[in-house]
Amino acid sequence: MKEITGTILAGKSFDPIRGRVIINDGRIEAVERANTESTDIILPAFVNAHTHLGDSVAKEAAVGKSLEEAVAPPDSLKHQQLAGADQSDLVSAMRRTLQFMEQTGTVSCLDFRESGIPGARALREAAEPLSIDPFIFGSGDSSVLDIADGYGASGANDDDFTKERAACRDRDVLFAIHAGEPDATDIHPALDLEPDLLIHMVHAKQEHLTRVAEQSVPVTVCPRANAVLDVGTPPVRDLLDHTTVALGSDNVMLNPPSMFREMAYTAKQFDVTAREVLQMATSAGAEIVDHDVGVIAPGKRAALTILDGDSNNLVNSADPVQAVVRRATGLDIKRVILN
Numbered sequence: 001m002k003e004i005t006g007t008i009l010a011g012k013s014f015d016p017i018r019g020r021v022i023i024n025d026g027r028i029e030a031v032e033r034a035n036t037e038s039t040d041i042i043l044p045a046f047v048n049a050h051t052h053l054g055d056s057v058a059k060e061a062a063v064g065k066s067l068e069e070a071v072a073p074p075d076s077l078k079h080q081q082l083a084g085a086d087q088s089d090l091v092s093a094m095r096r097t098l099q100f101m102e103q104t105g106t107v108s109c110l111d112f113r114e115s116g117i118p119g120a121r122a123l124r125e126a127a128e129p130l131s132i133d134p135f136i137f138g139s140g141d142s143s144v145l146d147i148a149d150g151y152g153a154s155g156a157n158d159d160d161f162t163k164e165r166a167a168c169r170d171r172d173v174l175f176a177i178h179a180g181e182p183d184a185t186d187i188h189p190a191l192d193l194e195p196d197l198l199i200h201m202v203h204a205k206q207e208h209l210t211r212v213a214e215q216s217v218p219v220t221v222c223p224r225a226n227a228v229l230d231v232g233t234p235p236v237r238d239l240l241d242h243t244t245v246a247l248g249s250d251n252v253m254l255n256p257p258s259m260f261r262e263m264a265y266t267a268k269q270f271d272v273t274a275r276e277v278l279q280m281a282t283s284a285g286a287e288i289v290d291h292d293v294g295v296i297a298p299g300k301r302a303a304l305t306i307l308d309g310d311s312n313n314l315v316n317s318a319d320p321v322q323a324v325v326r327r328a329t330g331l332d333i334k335r336v337i338l339n
């Protein structure tokens, strides 16, 4: 049994409670109010809801390039670098990125893994010795589902994914697809596939939002990646008003997968509350893949990030939720517990 004391951002609303989290056998047994001297801030570990960890071999290699030149299949710079990468170099590069994510308080990521079965295997191998637990959306032939947790389609304009969608339904696993990144033309075709998750939706209009709500499809937005690739800004407020919205850092090539950076950017660029942003970075992604994390509540897996509320950066903050979302950095982390 373990006890962690401080200001706890408890439940789905993150109402700050002064007290303790009691952990037993890797699970949260109780969240209790209590007097404590501790200035620590305890929050759920993050779920990064969209990554491309394979890009770990090509960090900052595409600075100044367009979406097409940087990441679009099959001939972009990213795909050239992936094709040229030695398998063991790729595994160790992805492992280093996963370790960075652990250090910065992330317990899971929803990764779109390129390169079919070998690609999915390489990510499993990279994560094997670590506590972070990536959910792998595989690519290529639908037999990738023997290894991956679900299927991640590049986009409805790139190929016909009817077969892969059906294969996911047969196996009762998730089918996710990019939509509305450079423009809106692939959004209706993506929705026609009845996906379990849409990525981006930068160019979503009311007709798309209505369908998203009708079909109850969650959406992952990646605002920093959209900014780097200059494809526009996603309608985060409108999306939140229609469905579950999660936050992803997207290509490791373009941005470090730090949820602190993604949260601060999102909170300051969009008409959203700090609580909404913290949900987008924790419980929303966990719900999409049905992982038992992202909320501090009895019975949940104890995956926690503990910040030093008395750090040079966080001391004197008026509100712990605002401080976590808008101000905190990896330097403020005291401990990450990923049971």
Ligand SMILES: [Zn+2]
Residues within 6 Å of the ligand: 050, 051, 052, 112, 178, 199, 250, 251
């Ligand atoms: Zn992506």
